[in-house]
Structures are given as C-alpha cells and as structure tokens.
Amino acid sequence: xxxxxxxxxxxxxxxxxxxxxxxxxxxxxLYLVVSLFAVAxxxxxxxxxxxxxxxxxxxxGAIMMLFVFAVMLLxxxxxxxxxxxxxxxxxxxxxxxxxxxxxxxxxGLSNHALPAREVGxxxxxxxxxxxYVLGVELASMLLxxxxxxxxxxxxxxxxxxxxxxxxxxEQTGGQAGVDAGGQAGVGGEA
Amino acid sequence: xxxxxxxxxxxxxxxxxxxxxxxxxxxxxLIVVLACIEIxxxxxGLAFVVAGARWGRADGQVMFLFVLAMAAAxxxxxxxxxxxxxxxLGRLDVDDxxxxxx
Numbered sequence: 001x002x003x004x005x006x007x008x009x010x011x012x013x014x015x016x017x018x019x020x021x022x023x024x025x026x027x028x029x030l031y032l033v034v035s036l037f038a039v040a041x042x043x044x045x046x047x048x049x050x051x052x053x054x055x056x057x058x059x060x061g062a063i064m065m066l067f068v069f070a071v072m073l074l075x076x077x078x079x080x081x082x083x084x085x086x087x088x089x090x091x092x093x094x095x096x097x098x099x100x101x102x103x104x105x106x107x108g109l110s111n112h113a114l115p116a117r118e119v120g121x122x123x124x125x126x127x128x129x130x131x132y133v134l135g136v137e138l139a140s141m142l143l144x145x146x147x148x149x150x151x152x153x154x155x156x157x158x159x160x161x162x163x164x165x166x167x168x169x170e171q172t173g174g175q176a177g178v179d180a181g182g183q184a185g186v187g188g189e190a
Numbered sequence: 191x192x193x194x195x196x197x198x199x200x201x202x203x204x205x206x207x208x209x210x211x212x213x214x215x216x217x218x219x220l221i222v223v224l225a226c227i228e229i230x231x232x233x234x235g236l237a238f239v240v241a242g243a244r245w246g247r248a249d250g251q252v253m254f255l256f257v258l259a260m261a262a263a264x265x266x267x268x269x270x271x272x273x274x275x276x277x278x279l280g281r282l283d284v285d286d287x288x289x290x291x292x
Contacts, residue, residue, distance in 0.1 A: 005194045009202045016206055016229055020213030025221055032225050039206075039236060046199060046243045051235075051251045058258055059232065063265050070269040071221060074276045084216050092215035096208050103204045112196040117246045127248040128255065135252070139259040146263030154270035 005045040012038035023083045025076050029067050036060040047118040199240035207233035220275055220282045224268045231261045 015035035022028040036059045043052035128136060210229030217223060235257040242250015272282060279286045 002194055013205055016209045043239055048239050048251050051239055051254050063262055066265055066269055070272055089216050092212050096212050100208045104201055107197045107200045114194050114196055114243050115246050119248050123248040124251045127252050132252050135256055139256055142263050143259055146266045150266040150270035154273045
C-alpha cells in the first residue's frame with residue numbers, strides 16, 4: 001500500500017499544479033477533480049476508507065458540480081483568457097518557497113511510522129454521534145445558513161422603482177424572463 | 191494498512207496547501223480563486239486525517255467531515271457571490287472589485 005500512497009501523492013501534486021496554471025477554466029476544474037480523486041486514494045492508503053468515499057462523493061461530486069454549474073451559468077468563456085503575466089508569479093513563489101522550506105524542515109524533524117490500522121466507518125460514526133454530536137448540529141446550522149445566504153445573495157435584486165427609470169425596460173424584461181425560466185425549471189423538477 | 195511515515199503525509203498536505211496558496215495569490219479569476227481555497231481546505235483536511243491515522247483514532251476523520259461541511263458552505267456562498275459579481279461588474283476579475291479603494 002505504501003507505493004500507492006506515493007503514486008497518488010505525485011498525481012495529486014501534479015494535478016494541483018496544473019489547476020493553478022491552466023488558462024482554460026474548465027480544464028483547471030477538471031484537473032481539480034483529478035487532484036481530489038488522488039487525495040481520495042491517499043485517504044484510502046492511510047486507512048481511512050470512509051473519508052475517501054466522502055471525498056469522492058462530496059468534494060469531487062457535489063462541490064465540483066457546483067463549480068461546473070457556476071461556470072455554465074456565468075458563460076465564463078466569453079471573458080478574456082485567464083492568463084497571468086509571468087512576472088506576477090515571481091513574488092508569491094519566492095515568499096511561498098521560504099514558507100514551504102520552513103514547514104518541510106519543521107515536519108522533517110519528527111519521523112513516526114503510521115500504524116497499519118484502518119479506522120473504519122463504524123468508529124468514525126461512533127465518534128461523530130458520541131462526543132462530537134454538538135459539532136454535527138453546528139455543521140447542520142452552518143449548512144442551512146449557507147443555503148439561505150446563497151439563495152439571498154444570488155437572487156435577482158428586488159427593484160420596485162426600476163420600471164420608472166427610462167431606458168432600463170429591456171433589462172428588467174430580460175431579468176423577469178430569466179426569473180420565470182428559473183422558477184419553471186424548479187417547478188418542473190419538483 | 192500502510193507503512194507511510196507521518197511526515198510524508200504531512201508533507202503532502204503542506205505541498206498541496208502551498209500550491210493552493212500560490213494560486214490564490216497569483217490568479218485573478220474569481221472561480222479559480224475559489225478553487226484554490228478548496229485546494230487549501232482539502233489540504234488542511236488531509237493533515238487532520240494523517241494526524242488521526244498517526245494515533246489510530248477517528249477524531250481526525252471527524253474533523254475532516256467538519257472541514258468538508260465548511261467547504262461546502264463556503265463554496266455555495268462564494269459561487270453565489272461570483273454570480274452577483276458577474277452581474278454587477280460584467281467580468282470575473284477580482285481586480286475589478288476595487289469600489290472600496292482597498
């Protein structure tokens with residue numbers, strides 16, 4: 001299993017470097033999915049199969065689907081290409097290299113082998129609904145707040161007086177059309 | 191299940207975190223910035239799981255679940271903000287959002 005860890009780690013690092021260097025947004029997001037899959041394999045080799053499954057389902061499934069939907073909704077390909085000037089990389093890379101060297105030095109001081117023991121879903125569930133049950137409740141409240149917040153932020157702004165403004169008629173009409181379409185889509189799903 | 195050493199697992203977490211941080215500092219597209227934050231949160235969760243595997247306890251995995259829930263909440267609000275950003279400014283370049291002269 002050890003070699004699987006190192007192969008998956010190499011894949012994760014390479015895919016993540018490609019995420020931050022691609023100029024095509026969709027390619028970057030697909031490389032991020034590859035990186036998340038590789039981290040899921042890393043979790044499996046570390047003896048954590050439950051979070052490996054959750055990494056695939058929640059991160060690569062749900063969160064990346066949100067990203068891809070946002071890209072489709074926003075029609076990002078109409079933007080200018082996402083190239084970063086080469087000299088914009090220099091400063092951050094130098095500073096981060098120092099930080100990275102310090103962290104690797106600090107971590108390299110200790111050397112413990114990980115015990116070859118698998119922590120399965122049963123133990124995780126017992127911990128989750130035993131001592132950590134308050135955290136689970138707080139996480140549910142956080143998710144509810146994020147749901148309401150995202151709905152509020154992303155919804156079209158209420159503008160009662162906008163019809164009076166000359167020249168904004170088409171815009172309002174277009175937005176109303178989008179709204180009606182969205183509601184029809186939701187109704188159709190329900 | 192593995193004879194991976196603790197510091198190799200933590201070094202992988204640090205490497206992923208640092209890559210995400212470089213991306214956060216250099217890229218100017220709002221969606222890529224959010225993706226870099228996801229990379230960093232994922233690396234933090236990886237560090238939790240590695241530390242949990244060191245002691246053979248489930249606590250690291252529980253913490254990863256909390257990080258996961260927080261990442262999901264963050265990306266939902268972040269992408270909603272990206273939609274509003276695009277509607278009000280026309281592009282997704284974070285440098286355009288200089289209305290507060292920061």
